[in-house]
Each structure stands twice: as C-alpha cells, then as structure tokens.
Amino acid sequence: MQEATFLILTALANGSQHGYGIITDVQEISGDRIRLRPGTLYTALDRLRADELIGVDREEIVDGRLRRYYRLTPAGTKRLGAEAARLQAHATAALTRLNLVGGTAT
Amino acid sequence: MTDQEHLERGYRRLLVWYPRAFRQQNGQEILAVLMACARDGQRRPGLAQTADLIRNGLWMRLRPSVPRSAPTVRAAVRLMYAGAVVSTVNLIIVLAVLGDIKAHHAVFGHRLTAAQVSQLNTLFVTLFAVTGLVPVALWLWMARANGQGRNWARRLSTVLFGLATLELTHAAGGPGIVFGGTCSARSSPR
Numbered sequence: 001m002q003e004a005t006f007l008i009l010t011a012l013a014n015g016s017q018h019g020y021g022i023i024t025d026v027q028e029i030s031g032d033r034i035r036l037r038p039g040t041l042y043t044a045l046d047r048l049r050a051d052e053l054i055g056v057d058r059e060e061i062v063d064g065r066l067r068r069y070y071r072l073t074p075a076g077t078k079r080l081g082a083e084a085a086r087l088q089a090h091a092t093a094a095l096t097r098l099n100l101v102g103g104t105a106t
Numbered sequence: 107m108t109d110q111e112h113l114e115r116g117y118r119r120l121l122v123w124y125p126r127a128f129r130q131q132n133g134q135e136i137l138a139v140l141m142a143c144a145r146d147g148q149r150r151p152g153l154a155q156t157a158d159l160i161r162n163g164l165w166m167r168l169r170p171s172v173p174r175s176a177p178t179v180r181a182a183v184r185l186m187y188a189g190a191v192v193s194t195v196n197l198i199i200v201l202a203v204l205g206d207i208k209a210h211h212a213v214f215g216h217r218l219t220a221a222q223v224s225q226l227n228t229l230f231v232t233l234f235a236v237t238g239l240v241p242v243a244l245w246l247w248m249a250r251a252n253g254q255g256r257n258w259a260r261r262l263s264t265v266l267f268g269l270a271t272l273e274l275t276h277a278a279g280g281p282g283i284v285f286g287g288t289c290s291a292r293s294s295p296r
Contacts, residue, residue, distance in 0.1 A: 019139040037155060038139045039162035042132055046166070065138040 001083050007034060008044055009053065009072065009080040016057035016071035019045070045070065053079055109149045114141060116151045123163025168246075170253030179252065186249035186263070190242050197238030204231060241270075 004026075011017060011025040023036050036044075048054045053076035057069040072080065107115075117140045121133050140155070151159070170183045204227075244266060251259030 019135060020142040023139065023143065037158040038136050038143060039155075039158040041139070042136050043162045043165060046128070046132075062138075066134045067138065068135055 001079075004034065004036060004040065005044055005048070006080070006083055006087075008036075008041070008048070009076060009083075012054060012070055012072045012076070013080060016069040018067045018069050022070070048076070052076075109147055110141070112149045113144055113151065116149075117141070117159075120151055120156060120159040121163070123160050123167075125163075125167050128166055168250055168253070170249075176255075179255070183249050183253040186245050186252065190245035190249065193238070193241040193245055197235070197242065200234045200238050201231070204234065 007026045007029055008022055010029055011022045017025060019038070019041060023038070023041060027035050045054065049056075052073055054070050055073050057071040060067045060069070114137065117137055121129055121136065124133070140151075143155075168187075170180055248259060248263040248266065252263060
C-alpha cells in the first residue's frame with residue numbers, strides 16, 4: 001500500500017470526511033510532510049471506491065457546490081488495520097535492533 | 107471578472123483532461139477542493155497543480171479498467187504501453203538516421219538536381235514520420251481498448267500482432283512497410 005493511500009485511509013478511520021478535509025488531515029497526520037494535490041487525491045479516492053475500501057457517506061450542498069463525505073467500508077477498516085499492524089511490526093523490529101546495536105556499542 | 111472567477115475558469119479548463127464521465131460525477135467536487143486549496147488573490151492555476159491535474163486526467167483516460175482479478179489482461183495492457191514506448195524510440199531513431207540518407211543522396215544522387223534531392227528528402231521525412239506514428243498510435247489504441255475489456259480489441263490486437271510478426275521477419279530481408287521502421291530507413295534511400 002502506498003503511503004498516500006495509507007494516510008487517506010487513516011484520515012477516514014475515525015469518521016467521514018470530505019475531500020478538502022482529507023487533504024488537511026493528511027497534512028496534519030504526516031507532520032506537514034505530505035500535501036496531497038486534488039488531482040492525486042481524487043485518483044486515489046476513485047480507486048479506493050472501485051476496490052470498495054471506501055464509500056460515500058453522504059452528500060451536501062455547500063455554497064452551491066456538491067460536497068461528498070467519504071467513509072471507510074468494513075473491508076477498508078480491515079485493510080487499514082492489517083497494514084498498520086504490518087508497519088508497526090517492521091518499525092518495532094527496526095527500533096529493537098537499533099537499540100541492541102546501540103547497547104553493545106557503548 | 108473577479109480573481110476567483112478567473113481562477114475557477116482556469117481550473118475548469120484543466121478538468122477537460124479528465125474523461126467526461128468522471129468529470130460529470132466528480133468535477134464540481136474537485137473544483138470546490140481546488141478553490142479551497144487556492145491562495146488569497148490567486149488568479150491562475152499553479153504549475154504544480156496544473157501538472158497534477160493533467161497527469162491524473164490523462165491517467166484516468168488511459169488506465170486499464172480491467173479488474174484486478176484479470177492479471178493477464180492487465181499485464182498485456184502494460185506490455186502494449188511498453189510497445190508504444192519502443193515504437194516512439196524507433197521513430198526517433200528513424201528520424202535521426204534520415205541524416206544518413208541525406209549523405210547517401212550526396213554520394214549516389216549526383217545525377218539528381220538539388221531541387222530533386224530536397225524533394226526526395228521531404229518525401230522521406232513525411233513518409234517515415236507518418237509510418238513511424240502509425241504503430242505508436244496502434245499500440246496506444248489497443249492498450250486503451252483492451253484495458254477497457256473490449257472483446258473486439260482482443261481479436262484486433264491478435265491480428266495486428268500476427269501482422270507485426272510477419273512484417274518483422276520480412277523486414278530482416280527487405281524494406282518494411284509499417285513496423286520495420288529502422289530497417290526500412292537504412293535500406294530504401296532511393
């Protein structure tokens with residue numbers, strides 16, 4: 001799973017959000033490192049919808065414009081959980097080994 | 107026209123890169139996000155934003171819509187795009203080799219007048235540019251149609267592949283017509 005995809009799913013993990021909300025949330029989660037551009041975001045959203053990892057929660061009209069809110073589907077929740085666990089396992093392994101190396105060196 | 111209207115018109119123009127169906131479904135929404143991302147007083151889409159929209163719009167048009175459950179078709183589509191790249195390289199080589207053909211005229215074309223030589227050159231450049239673009243266009247067309255899961259495209263690309271194979275074996279011996287670009291450029295200066 002690409003990092004952008006992972007972060008988009010994470011942004012939707014505790015409730016539905018609209019496009020601009022996802023962009024600002026991803027920026028916050030990534031510590032201002034990743035700013036999704038709208039074109040990239042909507043390509044990702046379109047693919048995630050096709051793969052049924054996300055769905056449309058509701059639609060609103062704000063200032064005469066359509067605003068769609070997206071949410072995770074059960075399959076999306078499962079996928080994100082599995083991916084997060086995998087990344088955590090890798091991160092833990094890396095940190096453990098770094099500590100071991102640090103411990104023997106001093 | 108206010109700055110905002112001006113910017114919105116610029117974005118609308120860029121959204122034309124997307125397929126019509128996608129634009130109808132998501133155009134308004136993307137436009138709203140683009141406007142929300144804009145700086146105060148911005149009148150024109152930024153360079154990065156523009157590149158991003160064109161890239162994703164083109165991708166939406168060209169990407170295979172075959173489900174992930176059909177990996178062989180997806181692989182075939184990827185190979186067809188690779189074919190388009192190879193054909194483009196071939197075309198560039200052919201056009202580069204045309205310089206050699208000019209030299210060939212200089213050596214062997216001494217009975218031709220300068221006007222005739224330049225006429226021949228124009229003819230060859232046009233001929234090779236056109237015959238070089240045909241396979242590129244065919245690859246792209248087949249990749250797109252197959253990516254959309256069209257059955258006629260499967261049959262047609264099989265026929266074209268057969269023709270290309272025949273052409274390739276033929277091109278090794280003599281001038282090619284469409285697919286043997288590089289070989290034919292070398293073997294048919296006159």
